[in-house]
Amino acid sequence: MRLYKYLFATVLSAIATTVTIAQTVTEAIAQTVAEEDSVLIQPKREFRAVWIATVSNLDWPQNARATAELQKRDLLNQLNSHQQTGINAIMFQVRPAADAFYAKSREPWSKYLTGKQGDAPDYDPLEFAIDEAHKRNMELHAWFNPYRATFDGKFNLLSADHITRTKPEWFFIYEGIKLFNPGIPEVREYIVQVVLDVVKNYDVDGIHMDDYFYPYPVRGQVINDADAFAEYGAGFSNVKDWRRDNVDKLIHMLADSIHKYKPTMKFGISPFGIWANKSQHPDGSNTHGGSSYIENFADTRKWMKEGWIDYISPQIYWQIGNRAAAFDTLLDWWSNNTYNRHLYVGLAPYRFYEARSPAFKNPSEIPNQLRLMRDNPRVQGGIYFRSQTLVANANHLADTLKQDFYQFPALPPPMLWRDSVPPNAPxxxxxxxxxxxxxxxxxxxxxxxxxxxxxxxxxxxxxxxxxxxxxxxxxxxxxxxxxxxxxxxxxxxxxxxxxxxxxxxxxxxxxxxxxxxxxxxxxxx
Incomplete structure (x- = not known):
């Protein structure tokens, strides 16, 4: 999942120069809402999810060297907390960097699980998480990072069977980490097979991918894929169009493969919050920041239009009224571009902890975002980044959800294009x-x-x-x-x-x- 340090300079600059404006807008909205009913009528169908990040032990396990029993207890405490809050789906990170949090994998065990890549734990974390989530009436979606192969430059600590060692020609280094080269056909096929290991062997409710396709641009860094472009780029005069097509191919292959084995398996993507700015593309949003279409070469809007994915969870991690990328502007844009697929908005309670995000110190900011979401019939729910933020009840958000927005239970919304036939009555x-x-x-x-x-x-x-x-x-x-x-x-x-x-x-x-x-x-x- 996209961390704060990767937010683009253009967006940061706009945020910094418009703090007063953003606060004024947010406070005005909060005052207006306070004069009305507290919450819109609660829906019976709503996707209420949270990301549990395992990379760098952000959420779980908090101690990679803890015993299996302590790790299980840690996860159960988080699941219990989310159940009490009203969450009905878990996005569980199972592959942060070409590694695994599950036993039936062709990739080595993650170092974030045992302290050393390749060392096996005494249990299968994914199997355990699925069972415990389902006991609490929560879906569990297996969250994959598709192209990141390492999260740091400590290549000497990679296990001997890590894919970067066995297939070094598949990777390029960008900002000090190794990334799969999406332009190599064998890479795409390999990633599909990695995902299918989970689809075939685990009772997950969905497959979920985050926003890391081609790397976010960093000044002075170059994507070293010229050789791949020369070999596989026939028919493309522009390397950017070729890169975009490479990612399209992966998503299309994944959709076909996942649904071949399990037609009712949900498949979703969580991209950066801006698809494209209007200045970059005539169909883009009225925003001024980085965009997945340009920077990540990820045409997420096309994937919805083609029906390759079942839901999209754009990370709209800005406040209402933000000058560069307003939450309300992006909410409307995404809701107008879902093509009858589901829209689960990515929400940012973690920003409460950021000194440079004063708008998220306002306890009404995310509740007001939820009100806007519920007022839009093309929005089916939201996902919170991230688990420990909700568990810690940052800015009293968990209390607000429990006592107000999620006071009553909700079923996930049905996906009629996957299955429209209901069961018979008991x-x-x-x-x-x-x-x-x-x-x-x-x-x-x-x-x-x-x-x-x-x-x-x-x-x-x-x-x-x-x-x-x-x-x-x-x-x-x-x-x-x-x-x-x-x-x-x-x-x-x-x-x-x-x-x-x-x-x-x-x-x-x-x-x-x-x-x-x-x-x-x-x-x-």
């Missing part, structure tokens, strides 16, 4: 009072029209006089990502009558019709 639904609880039981539904198995269930509860509205998330009592046909409601009061219905979910979170309503009265004491 059968033989019964409920009865047992001691101080109410026990609900049901049977598996009949097979769905597409024969896809049931993945989980949603339990709704209503009380006397309450509208039976399954579209209101306040009525969701329980969401589960397993097929156990039972639930025990322990939050009940003697002498009250409760009404229950249950629906079934498939893997893409399509929801069935409801069961018949069952009423249960808990005897008075």
């Amino acid at each position: 059968q033989n639904f019964i409920a009865r009072a047992e001691r101080k609880n109410i026990v609900l039981k049901w049977s598996m539904p009949l097979p769905a029209a597409d024969s896809e198995p049931v993945y989980g269930y949603v339990v709704y509860r209503f009380t006397e006089g309450q509208a039976f509205d399954l579209g209101d998330p306040e009525n969701i009592l329980h969401i589960q990502y397993n097929t156990e046909p039972v639930y025990v409601d322990t939050n009940v009061q003697p002498g009250k009558t409760y009404f229950y219905v249950v629906t079934a979910l498939d893997r893409m979170k399509n929801e069935s019709e409801r069961t018949p309503t069952v009423a249960v009265s808990l005897p008075a004491l």
